[in-house]
Amino acid sequence: MIIHHHEAMQYAVRLSYEKMLDGAGGPFGAIVVLDNKIIGVGWNQVTSSNDPTAHAEIVAIREACQHTFSFHLKSAILYTSCEPCPMCLAAAFWARIDKIYYANTRQDAAEIGFDDKLFYEEISKPLHLHQVSMEQVGREEAIKVFEAWMKKTDKIDY
């Protein structure tokens, strides 16, 4: 489906509204666009699919990658009805998305009860200050696997 820049965010916002009314999850919608074509569509499905990772952007990125048969989305644009949370922003980074347009902000999300802003603050802290306890164990064995990766001759980088 062809879509122009000025319509793309409207589409993402419409998704956020309609799917929220349907009871899919929180009020968030997103699309991935490449060369003026929609290649991925997503809306929040956390509560309806029992999947805490089913945010609009993650769903749209996963669909776009299935469409392009690739784990990278170079030159693609993400339109999302709200600033991505750290999970979704890092997913866009891993997918090598080229540009992100967002409408509502993390502050807006905080004001309606979502934890995006809190998680940004948590993630920027040193590990020992996190509210979720993190502890290192077993590096001695695990580092050997990283050494094996370095020696692997047929590995695919991502």
Place this chain on the structure above:
Amino acid sequence: MIIHHHEAMQYAVRLSYEKMLDGAGGPFGAIVVLDNKIIGVGWNQVTSSNDPTAHAEIVAIREACQHTFSFHLKSAILYTSCEPCPMCLAAAFWARIDKIYYANTRQDAAEIGFDDKLFYEEISKPLHLHQVSMEQVGREEAIKVFEAWMKKTDKIDY
């Protein structure tokens, strides 16, 4: 399957090694444990499934949630063979995971060519300093959807 704390990381590391050898993706494994039972298992499948979000922790969390029929994993423990990247750490936050054990660090991952450390640095920056361009458009319409969410009487918080 019953698993004790001292075996759990060994299992995650073994997964990271065996699935890497199989060509599934990068050298990362993870499990979710609740009451000494494994309820989710994951390994990196980015390149084999064309899914940039298919990190070990995301896969394990998604499986655990399907197992428990819930979008939250309160009291659950995540064992991961490497410190979670920002995407996976935020996923653990959204899932309300209680505790995270990790083996290799983000620095170890950087040394074998992965961008976890870089993405932590990016995410902690103000938006206008990100390498991936981010631009706000269309808040005027999008904020109305947030207002509608606030008024929704049958919403499910997460």
